[in-house]
Amino acid sequence: MSKVHNVVIAGLGGQGVIKASDILADAAFRAGYDVKKSELHGMSQRGGSVSSDVRFGPQVWSPMVPTGEADVLVVLEETQVEVNRAVLGPDGVLISPDLLDAEALKNKKSLNVTLLGALSAQLPIAQEHWLAAIHANLAPKLHKLNEQSFSLGRAAAAARETPAA
Amino acid sequence: MSDAPQLLSGDEAIALAALHAGVRLGTGYPGTPSTEILETFDRLGGRAQWSPNEKVALEVGLGAAFGGARTLVTMKHVGVNVAADPLFTAAYTDLAAGLVLVSADDPGMASSQNEQDNRHYARAASVPMLEPMDSQEAYDFTLLAFELSERWHLPVLLRVTTRVCHAKTIVWPQNGFAAGSPVAPEPGFKRDIPARVMIPAYAKPAHRRLRQKLAEIAAWNNAEGPNRVFAGGPQLGLIATGIAAMHAREAAPEASLLTIGLTYPLPLETIRAFAQGCERLLVLEEGDPVLLDAVRAAGIPAEGKPEQYRFGELNVARVRRILAGDQSAEPVPPKGKPPELCQGCSHRGVFEVLRDLNCIVAGDIGCYTLGVLPPFQAMDTCVCMGASIGVGLGLRHVLPEEEARRVVSVIGDSTFVHSGITGLAEMVYNPPATGHVVMILDNGTTAMTGQQEHPGTGRTLSHDPTGRIHFEDLARAMGVQNVHLVDSQAPEGTLAALLKDLLARSETSLVVTRQPCVLAAPKIRFYEKAAADRSATAPAPVVDD
Numbered sequence: 161m162s163k164v165h166n167v168v169i170a171g172l173g174g175q176g177v178i179k180a181s182d183i184l185a186d187a188a189f190r191a192g193y194d195v196k197k198s199e200l201h202g203m204s205q206r207g208g209s210v211s212s213d214v215r216f217g218p219q220v221w222s223p224m225v226p227t228g229e230a231d232v233l234v235v236l237e238e239t240q241v242e243v244n245r246a247v248l249g250p251d252g253v254l255i256s257p258d259l260l261d262a263e264a265l266k267n268k269k270s271l272n273v274t275l276l277g278a279l280s281a282q283l284p285i286a287q288e289h290w291l292a293a294i295h296a297n298l299a300p301k302l303h304k305l306n307e308q309s310f311s312l313g314r315a316a317a318a319a320r321e322t323p324a325a
Numbered sequence: 326m327s328d329a330p331q332l333l334s335g336d337e338a339i340a341l342a343a344l345h346a347g348v349r350l351g352t353g354y355p356g357t358p359s360t361e362i363l364e365t366f367d368r369l370g371g372r373a374q375w376s377p378n379e380k381v382a383l384e385v386g387l388g389a390a391f392g393g394a395r396t397l398v399t400m401k402h403v404g405v406n407v408a409a410d411p412l413f414t415a416a417y418t419d420l421a422a423g424l425v426l427v428s429a430d431d432p433g434m435a436s437s438q439n440e441q442d443n444r445h446y447a448r449a450a451s452v453p454m455l456e457p458m459d460s461q462e463a464y465d466f467t468l469l470a471f472e473l474s475e476r477w478h479l480p481v482l483l484r485v486t487t488r489v490c491h492a493k494t495i496v497w498p499q500n501g502f503a504a505g506s507p508v509a510p511e512p513g514f515k516r517d518i519p520a521r522v523m524i525p526a527y528a529k530p531a532h533r534r535l536r537q538k539l540a541e542i543a544a545w546n547n548a549e550g551p552n553r554v555f556a557g558g559p560q561l562g563l564i565a566t567g568i569a570a571m572h573a574r575e576a577a578p579e580a581s582l583l584t585i586g587l588t589y590p591l592p593l594e595t596i597r598a599f600a601q602g603c604e605r606l607l608v609l610e611e612g613d614p615v616l617l618d619a620v621r622a623a624g625i626p627a628e629g630k631p632e633q634y635r636f637g638e639l640n641v642a643r644v645r646r647i648l649a650g651d652q653s654a655e656p657v658p659p660k661g662k663p664p665e666l667c668q669g670c671s672h673r674g675v676f677e678v679l680r681d682l683n684c685i686v687a688g689d690i691g692c693y694t695l696g697v698l699p700p701f702q703a704m705d706t707c708v709c710m711g712a713s714i715g716v717g718l719g720l721r722h723v724l725p726e727e728e729a730r731r732v733v734s735v736i737g738d739s740t741f742v743h744s745g746i747t748g749l750a751e752m753v754y755n756p757p758a759t760g761h762v763v764m765i766l767d768n769g770t771t772a773m774t775g776q777q778e779h780p781g782t783g784r785t786l787s788h789d790p791t792g793r794i795h796f797e798d799l800a801r802a803m804g805v806q807n808v809h810l811v812d813s814q815a816p817e818g819t820l821a822a823l824l825k826d827l828l829a830r831s832e833t834s835l836v837v838t839r840q841p842c843v844l845a846a847p848k849i850r851f852y853e854k855a856a857a858d859r860s861a862t863a864p865a866p867v868v869d870d
Contacts (some may be wrong), residue, residue: 172662173664182493185332185493186332189332189495194495195332195493195494195495196459196492196493196494197332197492197493197494198488198491198492198493199491200433200435200436200487200491207662207664207665207667208661208662208663208664208665209661209662209663211661220494221571221572221574221575222568222571222572222574222575222640222641223459223488223492223494223568223571224488224572224640224641226640226641226642227642227656227658239662240661240662242659243659243660243661243662244659246656246658246659
């Protein structure tokens with residue numbers, strides 16, 4: 161628990177970037193970490209670039225991930241990868257829709273949660289906290305779909321890490 | 326209510342603290358990054374209202390505080406300019422209950438027209454200012470602000486910035502004041518003419534009383550103010566406020582750090598004592614060198630940040646550069662996709678017409694300011710809320726006739742109510758020789774800040790039906806010569822033909838284009854249906870026979 165984990169989630173307004181970072185921050189909070197989350201609102205819902213920073217660990221000071229220090233960058237839209245790549249640290253991991261097959265990409269509305277599933281494989285947060293956070297941040301009628309999306313994303317990340325022989 | 330920890334934005338923390346403080350009324354005008362405070366207060370069960378503008382919001386709040394009710398007033402930084410008139414004299418008065426004015430500043434201009442530093446207002450208006458650095462302090466300082474406001478009977482400014490308002494951090498609520506703190510007064514009127522009627526005879530002693538109050542608050546701030554020392558080595562001492570304190574702690578964990586929570590009036594003796602233990606002393610603050618100047622004026626030698634760091638937000642990387650004295654050019658982050666008018670937005674058609682007619686467009690503040698960007702580029706000025714009408718009139722007065730006839734003022738519905746009505750009065754009273762054309766782009770909501778209600782929608786902050794201002798009726802009553810409505814059903818070419826006609830006349834004209842915001846339309850239908858259902862099931866009125 162000594163390290164601060166830095167995650168940046170990016171995409172375009174309307175894609176659910178801020179909802180995804182709310183879920184991540186809530187999951188980390190439920191897991192007992194100190195958590196800070198920050199982004200810029202306002203113009204974001206007009207379809208422009210949006211990014212949100214989530215940091216968790218034993219103690220977090222600044223709510224913003226310094227450039228070049230993100231452990232994971234999650235991008236919901238391929239065109240936004242290059243715009244945000246500079247936040248990644250030297251050993252940082254990029255997670256983008258590129259990772260997913262057609263089946264996992266089927267529901268565009270839950271792409272944010274699908275990619276959180278992929279992200280979950282990188283972070284020390286137990287599955288129960290992720291699911292509790294999904295339930296707490298989404299309307300009940302969306303729970304089942306998003307649980308499935310989360311599992312698909314998690315499986316896609318696992319498949320990539322251990323490719324079939 | 327539970328005292329368990331919660332992950333809250335600074336805005337949410339302020340709302341929760343207001344509820345726990347027993348605030349009876351919250352007023353304000355929407356504006357990023359302040360909007361969520363009153364929305365959250367309403368959702369938690371508090372009584373919250375959007376006012377037509379910030380001046381009215383503060384005046385209503387002041388009346389409530391004179392009447393013995395704890396009151397929270399919220400606005401963005403530029404809103405305080407609008408509310409400045411009541412603020413400066415409210416400071417002279419004696420309040421019967423706490424009044425806290427939240428100023429939500431936007432260094433870096435994420436969604437604002439300037440990055441003015443509202444710390445200047447504390448000194449200019451002689452009003453105490455608290456500056457939290459995270460959501461916990463936003464919660465704690467809101468409670469403290471009410472305590473200070475009631476102890477000294479004056480308004481207190483709570484200044485927050487984008488990264489405090491919108492960052493989520495963990496809050497341990499205490500659900501109310503600590504033991505020994507003031508109990509919320511009961512509303513009731515107690516006449517106190519010399520303390521509330523600011524004619525010169527009463528204002529002169531009131532000004533002296535105010536300075537005495539500030540001297541007492543400064544002494545309190547030195548003795549027990551909300552200022553913290555993070556112990557470190559003697560080589561480097563940092564003094565920081567607000568979010569800069571967080572960046573400082575991360576960038577220089579080895580340094581001694583003094584964070585100041587009550588930044589006006591400053592705890593200069595606390596600062597002097599801290600400075601004496603440091604070999605190098607540096608002041609870290611976003612924006613203008615407000616704290617640095619005050620520290621130096623008190624004879625305490627300190628370094629500030631190089632001029633390039635006055636602009637924009639600070640972050641950990643920039644603080645590291647400041648500590649290293651690095652004045653080299655900073656890396657420019659890659660440009661993302663700029664915002665644009667939504668597909669299907671009703672403003673699109675309007676700006677196409679204005680572009681095609683080669684109009685000179687005096688614009689205003691809202692989503693429709695995006696009409697300045699390609700493919701429209703149909704906006705020539707944008708300064709502040711309501712300025713479109715006055716600026717348009719000024720252009721009409723002085724431009725050669727051919728150019729004057731191309732000038733149109735464009736304003737949104739919420740902005741019109743905020744500060745466009747006085748502009749219309751000016752047009753009727755001092756009409757230019759070529760007349761003028763004002764357009765209200767009425768999309769039925771305060772769209773840019775996240776679809777808040779206003780007096781032109783006929784619904785309250787909680788979306789319940791209430792009185793509604795009808796723009797066309799208002800304009801006719803004020804004496805505007807031509808008043809037209811172009812709604813969403815109008816055939817193509819209607820607006821262009823109408824504008825051509827009106828621009829050719831030397832008369833005063835108002836054109837309202839009415840079509841709901843595409844993002845808000847489903848919600849507006851829902852609110853209307855809910856209101857209709859409720860009135861259908863309401864019990865029949867009892868009639869005496």
